[in-house]
Amino acid sequence: MLETAPTTPSTEFPRRRRRRANWGLRLSLVLLLVAGSLAIAGTRYYSWCKEASGPRTPVKFVVPAGAAGSEVVDALHEAGVVRCGTVSKWLLRSSGLAGEIRAGTYDLMTNMTPDEAFAAITKPPPPVPTVDLTIPEGYRLTQIAQRVQDVLHIPSKAFMGAADSGRYSLSPYLRKGQSLEGFLFPQTYQFVKGKTTANDVIEKLLAEFGTEAASLPWANAPALGVTPYQVVVIASMIEREAKVERDRPLIAAVIYNRLRRGMALGIDATVDYIDPNPANGLTVSDFQIDSPYNTRLHPGLPPTPIASPGLASLEAALAPAHVDYLYYVLCGVDGHHDFSSSYAQFSQDKARCLG
Numbered sequence: 001m002l003e004t005a006p007t008t009p010s011t012e013f014p015r016r017r018r019r020r021a022n023w024g025l026r027l028s029l030v031l032l033l034v035a036g037s038l039a040i041a042g043t044r045y046y047s048w049c050k051e052a053s054g055p056r057t058p059v060k061f062v063v064p065a066g067a068a069g070s071e072v073v074d075a076l077h078e079a080g081v082v083r084c085g086t087v088s089k090w091l092l093r094s095s096g097l098a099g100e101i102r103a104g105t106y107d108l109m110t111n112m113t114p115d116e117a118f119a120a121i122t123k124p125p126p127p128v129p130t131v132d133l134t135i136p137e138g139y140r141l142t143q144i145a146q147r148v149q150d151v152l153h154i155p156s157k158a159f160m161g162a163a164d165s166g167r168y169s170l171s172p173y174l175r176k177g178q179s180l181e182g183f184l185f186p187q188t189y190q191f192v193k194g195k196t197t198a199n200d201v202i203e204k205l206l207a208e209f210g211t212e213a214a215s216l217p218w219a220n221a222p223a224l225g226v227t228p229y230q231v232v233v234i235a236s237m238i239e240r241e242a243k244v245e246r247d248r249p250l251i252a253a254v255i256y257n258r259l260r261r262g263m264a265l266g267i268d269a270t271v272d273y274i275d276p277n278p279a280n281g282l283t284v285s286d287f288q289i290d291s292p293y294n295t296r297l298h299p300g301l302p303p304t305p306i307a308s309p310g311l312a313s314l315e316a317a318l319a320p321a322h323v324d325y326l327y328y329v330l331c332g333v334d335g336h337h338d339f340s341s342s343y344a345q346f347s348q349d350k351a352r353c354l355g
Helices: 012-050 069-078 086-095 114-122 141-152 156-163 198-213 218-224 228-241 245-261 268-274 311-318 343-354
Strands: 058-063 104-109 130-134 188-192 327-330 337-340
Touching: 012 086, 012 114, 058 069, 069 086, 086 114, 104 114, 130 141, 141 156, 141 198, 156 198, 188 198, 198 311, 218 228, 218 311, 228 245, 228 268, 228 311, 245 311, 245 327, 245 337, 327 343, 337 343
Parallel strands: none
Antiparallel strands: 058 104, 130 188, 327 337
């Protein structure tokens, strides 16, 4: 019988398993160390990106209209304003300011913190100081010029020079070369304090006339036998004559009725426009002034408006009352007028109202 040598248990396999286990443990430790190192490095990098140091040099930074937040951050990074692009984008998103970035030109510095940069480009601009300019209905050009001087500190001479330049127009109402009298719409306006010119005022008031007048029935003008410019002339007389609202279309009717008959309009407000001494009211000598504005002496319309009419007077000039009145006289403490179709009735009304 053949005998075999006795065998001893092998220790090779357990040793390999132990070596592999040790290697896995070492690898895990290495990975943990690497991960920890990366985490520490990432934290330090994040902190470094949030901070700033180094020389601060002025930078003129432009944010275009419609630029995305990420585009703005890239531009900040390229300009040296902030240290990091990617981290700064995350900081902008997390701050909630991405939608608050305002287009414009900013005076920034190199080496700003992201918070500083974001605060600068999202800060609302300081409110622009403004001043209110009120032009009452019925003001003439010289009165507007004085009000502009008093409120906006634009010399009245400079304002009148611009107004009389003849370079303004407003189709279809006003052609170049025609007087601006009557076309600077009476209203309250806001202007930038200390930075407004005479041209700014004129253009704004003239544009407002166009806006306000657009809804009026200008198609009536041809049937009434007048041009749009003449409508404003008539409206200016209504504005200066009427004291109560209901009289406006009636005064308009008197004007058109007289024009059709070739009668002198006899409107005192046109004489008042040329009165050399308004302080003493209208005198006998004033009514004898030989001027196309003296509608007692000269038939037809005056050559220009005599004041800035409001919307109600413009509407009355385009839609006069359907009456045959030719005369009116101021009557009563409320400022209303009494109207008549004959001179005899007018004389009675005048005696009764004026005594």
